[in-house]
Amino acid sequence: xxxxxxxxxxxxxxxxxxxxxxGAPRTVVTANPNNVEYILKKNFENFPKGKxxxxxxxxxxxxxxxxxxxxxxxLQRKLASHEFSVKSLREFxxxxxxxxxxxxxxxxxxxxxxxxxxxxxxxxxxxxxFDTICEVxxxxxxxxxxxxxPVPPLVEAFDNASKFSAMRGVxxxxxI
Numbered sequence: 001x002x003x004x005x006x007x008x009x010x011x012x013x014x015x016x017x018x019x020x021x022x023g024a025p026r027t028v029v030t031a032n033p034n035n036v037e038y039i040l041k042k043n044f045e046n047f048p049k050g051k052x053x054x055x056x057x058x059x060x061x062x063x064x065x066x067x068x069x070x071x072x073x074x075l076q077r078k079l080a081s082h083e084f085s086v087k088s089l090r091e092f093x094x095x096x097x098x099x100x101x102x103x104x105x106x107x108x109x110x111x112x113x114x115x116x117x118x119x120x121x122x123x124x125x126x127x128x129x130f131d132t133i134c135e136v137x138x139x140x141x142x143x144x145x146x147x148x149x150p151v152p153p154l155v156e157a158f159d160n161a162s163k164f165s166a167m168r169g170v171x172x173x174x175x176i
Contacts, residue, residue, distance in 0.1 A: 001170050005029055024171075025052045045070075056168050060161045096135050100128065104145050130155060 008017045008029075015032035030036060039047045048069035061067035065076040105128050112119045127144040134154070135141045142152040 025050075057165050060165045093136055096132060100132050100135065100145075104128070104131065108145060108147060130158075 005017070005019075009015055009031045016028065016030040016035055019027040019029060030039075049067065050069065054063075054067050054069075057067055063072065065073060065080060068076065105124075108124060109119070111117070124145070124147075127147075130144050131141050140154075142154045143149060144152055144155050
């Protein structure tokens, strides 16, 4: 689906497409920065995620800020904004990123250079991103970037939940 959408978006003069599949809700996909800003910033209330989205991702994302609309979204946004000011969140994220790069990413890369090991950089950066996101959002580090250790259960659970949710999204009939 990603390859298909990427191709269709690159061929679209507006960088926006409408996808209609039998049995599935009509979906608008955009890669146009002006449209993204309009939808997410300037006119957010008029673009709800809606029931199909929450049905698709509800058991993965729950009823948190990423998966609700309207009054529930407003309430959760207010609660989150009291918890983090832009400045304090930025400082917190930068500190975690600095620590992760210095103490975990660079040693992995240096070890690869010293031992003439070929790395799949996409996989290394995926692991780095997962550890960093977990550190910021869950205050825990699954140590997925440690290439010598087994895959942590949290990673397996997240990957499975993501995969099953994505599979729901590409089924031709949503009931499947």
